[in-house]
Amino acid sequence: MSEIRVTVVHALPEAATEIALTLPAGATVADAIEGSQICAQPGLSAVSHGAVGIFGKRVRLDTVLSDGDRVELYRPLKARWKPVRRRPIAKK
Numbered sequence: 563m564s565e566i567r568v569t570v571v572h573a574l575p576e577a578a579t580e581i582a583l584t585l586p587a588g589a590t591v592a593d594a595i596e597g598s599q600i601c602a603q604p605g606l607s608a609v610s611h612g613a614v615g616i617f618g619k620r621v622r623l624d625t626v627l628s629d630g631d632r633v634e635l636y637r638p639l640k641a642r643w644k645p646v647r648r649r650p651i652a653k654k
Contacts, residue, residue: 570598592623
């Protein structure tokens with residue numbers, strides 16, 4: 563049975579958590595998150611409800627991973643980005 567190496571990452575404004583792990587070939591994004599136990603880290607318990615991606619591209623939890631993939635856990639935005647971008651234009 564072959565194995566793959568992946569990294570699970572979650573970034574907060576003050577710090578980032580990065581966990582490297584080895585999984586069996588055919589593992590999914592959900593398997594990587596569960597295997598990393600990143601949700602057990604202090605302050606990251608709400609991670610399981612956010613979006614996930616691989617190298618900046620949003621994916622589903624059942625996406626099969628490849629060797630070297632970086633699984634990213636995204637936190638919800640505090641503000642909608644379009645209105646924030648329009649504010650400087652409105653002030654001019």
